[in-house]
Amino acid sequence: MQNEQMELMQRLRELEFAAVELNLFLDTHPENQEALRDFNRVACELAEVRQTYENKFGPTMNFGVSTSKGRWQWIDGPWPWQVGY
Amino acid sequence: MIGPYKMRLARAYIPFQRYGQVWSPAEGLRRGTIFPELFSPYIPRDKGSCGTCQ
Numbered sequence: 001m002q003n004e005q006m007e008l009m010q011r012l013r014e015l016e017f018a019a020v021e022l023n024l025f026l027d028t029h030p031e032n033q034e035a036l037r038d039f040n041r042v043a044c045e046l047a048e049v050r051q052t053y054e055n056k057f058g059p060t061m062n063f064g065v066s067t068s069k070g071r072w073q074w075i076d077g078p079w080p081w082q083v084g085y
Numbered sequence: 086m087i088g089p090y091k092m093r094l095a096r097a098y099i100p101f102q103r104y105g106q107v108w109s110p111a112e113g114l115r116r117g118t119i120f121p122e123l124f125s126p127y128i129p130r131d132k133g134s135c136g137t138c139q
Contacts, residue, residue: 011110013114014109014110014111014113014114015110017110017113017114017119018109018110018113018114018119021113021118021119021120022119025102025104025120028102029102029104032104034104035104038107042110
């Protein structure tokens with residue numbers, strides 16, 4: 001496993017966690033502009049990091065995020081939950 | 086008041102959370118929340134002492 005893959009996956013996990021936290025806060029505070037600003041920042045960086053990861057190491061989700069090039073890449077391991085474990 | 090520890094049967098309240106400082110995504114994942122005010126790790130204590138009575 002490449003170091004870069006582990007670092008990108010770790011960043012992806014951090015950003016996804018922060019997105020969920022902000023999502024939960026915004027569910028009860030939909031008008032809060034600061035939280036919304038932070039959520040949008042996290043969502044943007046999350047999309048960028050996901051794109052960078054997928055370009056190099058394949059899909060992070062089986063559907064709904066990216067197309068599969070050349071062959072069905074989802075079965076080419078490791079799956080996201082296997083990265084680093 | 087109920088039982089040996091003299092506790093009310095039930096009294097729940099949830100103050101409305103304000104948006105203040107938040108931890109970074111990295112810090113938040115480590116601690117389990119990005120909201121400092123919600124950070125409260127479980128710290129095992131001696132069973133004898135009653136945490137709520139202090």
